[in-house]
Amino acid sequence: MGVTRRRKESRERVIVRFAGDSGDGMQLAGGQFTSATATVGNDLVTLPSFPAEIRAPQGTLAGVSSFQIHFASRDIATPGDTPNLLVAMNPAALQANVGGLEPGTAIIVNEDAFSKRNLMKAGYEDNPLDDDSLEAFQVTRVPMTTLCQRAAEAVDGASSRDAQKARNLFALGLVCWMYDRPTDGTETWIAQKFGGQPLVRDVNLAALRAGYTFGEATELIGARIEVAPATDIPPGTYRNVNGTQTTSMGLVAASVKAGLPLTLAAYPITPASELLHTLARRRDFGVRTVQAEDEIAAAGIALGASFGGGLGVTATSGPGMDLKAETIGLAAMLELPLVIVDVQRAGPSTGMPTKTEQSDLLLALYGRHGESPVPVVAASTPGNCFDAAFEAVRIALRYRTPVILLTDLFLANSSEPWRIPSAADLPRIDPAFARHDDPDAPFLPYARDEVGARAWAIPGTPGAQHVIGGLEKADRTGTISYDGVNHARMTELRAAKVAGIEVPDVVVDADEGARVLVLGWGSTAGATRAGVRRVRDRGLPVARAHLHHLNPFPANLADVLRRYERVLVPEINSGQLAQLLRARYLVDVISHTRMEGQPLLAGAMEQAILEAMPA
């Protein structure tokens, strides 16, 4: 496409939010814009947001879907607090998003959609484009529907309905022009996606080009904005990934490295279903997926696969975890590997299925009857889901234990550039199945190795026949035992095994003279990093650390906590980690929480850190 002669402005970072009806293709426009941005070499983080209803009534606030992308010429950590540009495809999208905008924010609206009927559905009494209610913003009115129709006239046989459907690509073309993003990737994508439907392909291409050309040809938008490629990113080969993709790849990689085929059993639930969908396409790696009849069966099937010497994994969200508790308890008693992926969402009960939260921490740690300790690993970023999944499998196989992997809806859906690891660099995992070659000696299924893991003889191993089960087992021999002393011993052995799992020390990123430590876990990593950076930009020293292992905690955590005058613990729950730290380490940490179904914001983190600073 042509080169513009318009004035250019340089910015270090930009946040763009596309908002429209849930059928308007906002996720698609955002995804394509993300790809274009990644190829330019910016660092980026995205945040898709969509309604729980599959098709909420058109034009209503309930049906607004949005996609936010934050891109920059330096390493960034979050999808950004508030956008610099809001694209609103209809009044509802404007109404739902205008609230949090900073003064001066650019807003592009599809003015064709501001009909009386649509305004009414969005709860507007008067057209906000015609009064002074948007005075604080730089509003650009673009008749996108009309322009799309005009562009489609060049395509033989295109109806006005076809043109209507392509509005998202018009908006994408316009935004690509504004931020100098290439459109060739999107054009290729359209050509491939609609190869079999030439009419749809041509209308979409026409709309995309019309949007781009509109930016170039009109004087409506004053300046193009340039964001230079990021220069502080470690060298390597990158791709754009969301947490679902990386979790799946981490599980597959661990399965290959362990030499055990992966069986994933799951019951559909938002947002964990995507893991089932993704792994169902991985039969080329020997992955077998089972869509179970319920959450309980899913856990049972995964455990059955592990019993047979496979790698059993189950994945769920929210209420599904409650149903799996019984099986996780059994797995703890059987001392068999099992990986339970909990893609957390807001609860209780059905709660807000399409909104994020990290409120299952205490459930993961304690949500079972009896003394039933289970290792808990938490992922911190979309890319880190890969490492966390691999680590969960490593622990499960090495220590013969169920492991809960906590991710969340934000991690699952949001995307960022990911430095692709090399398969050769990933460690082998040895399942170390037991054999029994001495027919005169009894096989001891509960004999333990140096880390306290019991002997794992899988069915088919001659001479090692034994029965495992939920009833308490006698130490070493594994026969049923109601002996109280034995139960106490077995309880201690199981607890010691989990407590003794080797996990890396927590790493502190500290400024000299820092008196405040910000300690996060899970998906707050980006916001805490960004918040800390803003505080540092003010010249104030602060320390930051992030927990990837929640059970057991890293061995050096006690020392780290005591090294600082104040410890600030940000979480998307009511303060669950804070409670644990206070109880375990007797450190009166400061809890910072947000429970609005959204990730923490960098600005709020900055404020919280400043408030935590000792006078």
Next chain:
Amino acid sequence: MTTTAGLTKADFQSTQETRWCPGCGDYSILAAVQGFMPELGIPPERVVFVTGIGCAGRFSYYMNTYGMHAIHGRAPAVATGLAAARDDLSIWIVSGDGDALSIGGNHLIHALRRNVPIKILLFNNRIYGLTKGQASPTSELGKVTKSTPAGSIEAPVDALSLALGAGATFVARSIDRDKQHLPDVLRAAAEHPGAAFVEILQNCPVFNDGAFDHVADKQQAAEHRIPLVHGRPIIFGTEQEQCVVRAGDGSLRIAAAADVGREAIVVHDAHRHDPSLAFALSRLGDLSRGPVPIGVLRSVPTPAWGEGLVAENRRAHAAAGDAELDALLSAGDTWSVA
């Protein structure tokens, strides 16, 4: 490596002390299973018993095979997972009426409709034994128990009808004390490629003693059992004087053989793909008073769940090394930062 030649009952007996109540029907079932196992020609290490909770749940401990005493009702789910990962094992489930039909009902239905290659033995004593005498889902209407002192007001579920409704491809009924019939049915179940469901009428001497005396007792057997043999007319009674015929509305009814012509008597066809005959048989008679059909109601060899998939998984997995993994990790659009 255990050789299969010369396997005996002793090879399948564990050293665990058997702990059921004296006179429990589970003893005779255990003896029948242990006695029949050598016939399969499968070494004990490739046999797995998965059980749920209840008296029947202890069964796995008494077999010298691999076993898992799992959780209430979930044995079919665990066994399904085992079958998903392994195709070289003979997988058996032992369950009770409460375990299989109450808490585990959902899993049972889906294991059957998937036709998972597992053999499910349902010990039906129509009572909760291990929790000391409450009504079970198969308890008869009006049954007085600790939890139903005024008599149960709930209709019982019929295990065979339920299994057939779920699409089970092998469904049979036998009796704990019948030393001939039970091994025959077990053998037929073992030979079935998919999910086999066997209801075994079982006596609980403590909480529901004699519930099946009318069928278990040799003296009364002729009168109260409707023996099902594939290809044979369905005739029973001390003098073979009773038979099963089709009623005018298409259902089955019991008639006096003398009143109907020989050609009117229904010939049992266990291999019929259409399950309507098997279902009609499952609704025939009265479990509490007899007569009741005994034998294989349905046996239709059908490809088992995921047949060949385990081998395919193993092949695919073995072929996946670092190069394949690298290709997976770097799929799609990538870019380099120097």
